[in-house]
Amino acid sequence: MAGGVNALGALVVGTSHDLLWEHIPGKIDAAVLLEFVCSRVAGLPGGAGALSLAADGVGAALPVWRRPRPCTVVLDNAYAHVDKAFKGRRDQLAKIGVELFHLPPRSPELNDIEHQALTRQRTRVRGSAADFTATAFRRSADQLVRRSSPVPLLDRRSPAVRERR
Structure with missing residues (x-):
């Protein structure tokens, strides 16, 4: 989309709702999405580059890294969300405490972040x-x-x- 704004966002639910987002210059693909999920949502030191080591560990020298609290990432059916390069990392993400949940196709009413982002965008x-x-x-x-x-x-x-x- 010419002139559009690319952003990734996550609705963090816990003691209060908070919208975590990041402006992305350029196209959002599976690699960009994986980096956002690993570094910003999961808090994995080293981001996506460290996912394989964090998920599998290296014996006693580098044990498996896990989030202090597990989280679930709810995804709609955007291209990057269903790309094999991202979905193929599901097992590794699960090992560090990040579960992926895909919404049914064409169901924006189930996606809370769409409502919050749209409201903020309209206000802006x-x-x-x-x-x-x-x-x-x-x-x-x-x-x-x-x-x-x-x-x-x-x-x-x-x-x-x-x-x-």
């Missing part, structure tokens, strides 16, 4: 539109005042400049 757009409208109105009013002013524009300068004329 309305605020931006109001700011834009107010700024445009002020500029138009200033131009109108300048055009209809009986005093020539040159005389609006400081008295020293007017005296030199």
Whole structure:
């Protein structure tokens, strides 16, 4: 989508709801999604690059890493969510305490983050539109005042400049 904004978000549920999100420059693919889930949602030190080591460990030297509290990541059917490169890491994610749950196709009403993100986006757009409208109105009013002013524009300068004329 030209001119669109790419963002990944997670609705963190616990003592209170909190929307965790990250602006993504460029395309969101399976690798970007996996990095977001590993580093931002799971809190895995080293992010997706450390997933294999964290999930399998290396004997006593590097035991399996697990989140302090397990979490479930609810996914809709966006391309990156159903990509084999992401879904193929399901077992490793489960080992570190991250379960994946896919919503049924075409069911945005079941996706709470869609509602929250849409509400925040509408609020931001309305605020931006109001700011834009107010700024445009002020500029138009200033131009109108300048055009209809009986005093020539040159005389609006400081008295020293007017005296030199």
